[in-house]
Amino acid sequence: MTKLSVNINKIATLRNSRGGDLPNVVQFAKDVQRFGAEGVTIHPRPDERHIRYQDAFDLKTEVYTEYNIEGNPIKKFMDMVLEIKPTQVTLVPDGDDAITSNAGWDTIKHKHFLSDIITECKRNNIRTSIFVDPVLEQIEGAKETGTDRIELYTEAFAHQFGLGNSASIVPYTECAVLAERLDLGVNAGHDLSLDNIKFFKDNIPGLLEVSIGHALVSESLYLGIENVINMYLNKLK
Ligand SMILES: CC(=O)[C@@H](O)[C@H](O)COP(=O)(O)O
Numbered sequence: 001m002t003k004l005s006v007n008i009n010k011i012a013t014l015r016n017s018r019g020g021d022l023p024n025v026v027q028f029a030k031d032v033q034r035f036g037a038e039g040v041t042i043h044p045r046p047d048e049r050h051i052r053y054q055d056a057f058d059l060k061t062e063v064y065t066e067y068n069i070e071g072n073p074i075k076k077f078m079d080m081v082l083e084i085k086p087t088q089v090t091l092v093p094d095g096d097d098a099i100t101s102n103a104g105w106d107t108i109k110h111k112h113f114l115s116d117i118i119t120e121c122k123r124n125n126i127r128t129s130i131f132v133d134p135v136l137e138q139i140e141g142a143k144e145t146g147t148d149r150i151e152l153y154t155e156a157f158a159h160q161f162g163l164g165n166s167a168s169i170v171p172y173t174e175c176a177v178l179a180e181r182l183d184l185g186v187n188a189g190h191d192l193s194l195d196n197i198k199f200f201k202d203n204i205p206g207l208l209e210v211s212i213g214h215a216l217v218s219e220s221l222y223l224g225i226e227n228v229i230n231m232y233l234n235k236l237k
């Protein structure tokens with residue numbers, strides 16, 4: 001079974017555009033869970049232009065499904081994660097000025113850094129996942145760090161699939177097969193949508209979780225959030 005974790009960064013971005021508290025991100029997190037989402041994802045960035053660190057704390061008691069916090073493990077991020085102790089932390093190598101995540105880790109070059117962070121998370125009973133490009137060597141490198149899971153960075157698949165190139169799934173399938181053999185759990189995310197999620201899910205063995213935000217919120221403008229969550233859940237069966 002593949003769990004749907006709803007990324008609520010976009011709701012915070014909308015709120016921040018006016019400086020008030022509309023829409024309220026905690027209420028939105030409660031509602032997506034009530035509508036069937038099996039997890040809530042946030043991705044605080046150092047400049048807090050999307051979700052804020054304070055939101056991460058406010059959500060702690062309200063996320064009763066899986067709480068997934070993504071981000072670059074700088075000191076401020078790690079202090080926050082170790083205090084909140086979410087279900088899962090997903091390590092993403094974001095630059096400070098990146099509009100959105102744009103690459104996976106080089107798990108070979110950063111093996112020792114990642115291993116130290118992962119050891120610390122595990123000592124605090126937090127499941128770990130590493131954001132990676134669909135490259136076999138990077139999956140092997142991820143295994144060496146001791147992480148529980150990887151998150152496949154799906155931007156390239158989503159882009160190519162939108163152009164009609166369904167063969168773009170091949171490296172993702174190969175990486176998932178390798179991950180399964182190495183006993184690494186597989187998550188995925190970035191630019192997944194109602195258009196591409198079923199094809200992706202059907203071609204990725206053992207897909208445990210997808211985190212989806214940008215498309216899901218955009219689709220909800222037309223279809224409503226409750227409908228959209230149910231549509232994803234149906235496609236992920
Ligand atoms: C790791 C990843 O791909 C997502 O977390 C993505 O960064 C979504 O965050 P934004 O919607 O804030 O870009």
Ligand SMILES: NCC(=O)COP(=O)(O)O
Pocket residue numbers: 007041070151188189190191192211212213214215216
């Ligand atoms: N980890 C990916 C994520 O949380 C959401 O990415 P997107 O759907 O906003 O592109």
